[in-house]
Every structure is written in structure tokens, then in C-alpha cells.
Amino acid sequence: MRTAADGFGRFVSSMAIIACSVFSLSCSSHHETAAERPPAHITYHAEKMVIPAGWSAVPEAGRSASPQLILTKNDGDAAMILKELKPATAAKNTLTEEGVCVLGNISMQSKLGTDSDERRIVQPPSVSGNGKEFCVYIYSERSLLRRVVVFRAKSKIYEVELRQNSESLPLSSAAEAQMALVNSLIKAE
Secondary structure (H helix, E strand, O other), X not given: OOOHHHHHXXXXXXXXXXXXXXXXXHOOOOOOXXXXXXXXXXXXXXXXXXXXXXXXXXXXXXXXXXXXXXXXXXXXXXXXXXXEEOOOHHHHHHXXXXXXXXXXXXXXXXXXXXXXXXXXXXXXXXXXXXXXXXXXXXXXXXXXXEEEEEEEEOOEEEEEEEEEOOOOOOHHHHHHHHHHHHHHHHHOO
């Protein structure tokens, strides 16, 4: 299990990357708008997935050693972080037999830490999906919402966290893009 300090460190580094990406997006050429760009196809750990229209991948440069894919909404109002969850070797066999919401609860506990007054659960982990099992939970951090989807694909466990960067963004509008990313990874199986 990771400590709250580890989670906070990851959060701070992720926010720095997001801030840099928003800055670079605002300085990019205005000749091609997000609506004109087709969805990009990228490779993440040999799996093909489709980046939703209106979103861009943040380049790998300067990122931590942990494998993750960071996407930013082209208007800067939201970000998504895709990462593979890798349980400790001792727990790996046990977790392969558990339901996806057990994994969601573990993910949620790692996000909340132990003494965080800035984070609270808005929607507890619950199973969702059309024939595929996802675990979805929502928490808030400093009045901004975070929607997390935990799922399995290709014998791996993944988490996609959607981060609201602006209170004016309805989370439901970005949740469609989050589920499109999740479904594209599952279809790549």
C-alpha cells in the first residue's frame, strides 16, 4: 500500500504536468481547432486506444517513472490520467479473483489517504457498465470533482481518473470522453 505522502507527491507532480500542458495548449497554433482534429490513435503499453476528440495527450518528457498516460481537454477544463494498477506480488493472486469494486475500494483508499480534510467521497465505488464490469467512484478535492473508473483489460488492472479543473465544467460532459477511452482500451483486447 502507498502512503498518503506518496499519493500527495504523485498528485503534485501530476498537477504540475497538467499546468504545463494547459500552458502549452494555450500557446499552440490556433489554425486547427479541436473540433477539426480527428481522434488520435496512440499506443500505451502495446495496447491501442483512441483518444477522444477534443482531448490531447501530454508528452512523456519529464514524467515520473510510473507508467501513465495524461490527457488534457483542449480547453483546459479537465484532465484524465490513465495508469495501470500493479498490486504487490503477494496480493496479485488474491486480487485476480476479487470483484472490480474491491479494486475500486483499494484505489479510493489510496486517493483519500489517512488524514485528508481536503478530499471527501461524493459517490462510493459502485459497479457500472454494459456487459463489462467497471467500478466508478467520485470524490472531491478542494471543491473540484474527480471521477475514477477502475477496470480490467488484457489481464491488467487499470484506473482512469477524470479531473475537473474548473467548477464550471459539468463532470457528466467529460465522463463520456472518459468512458470512450476506457471502452477503447477494453476493445483492444
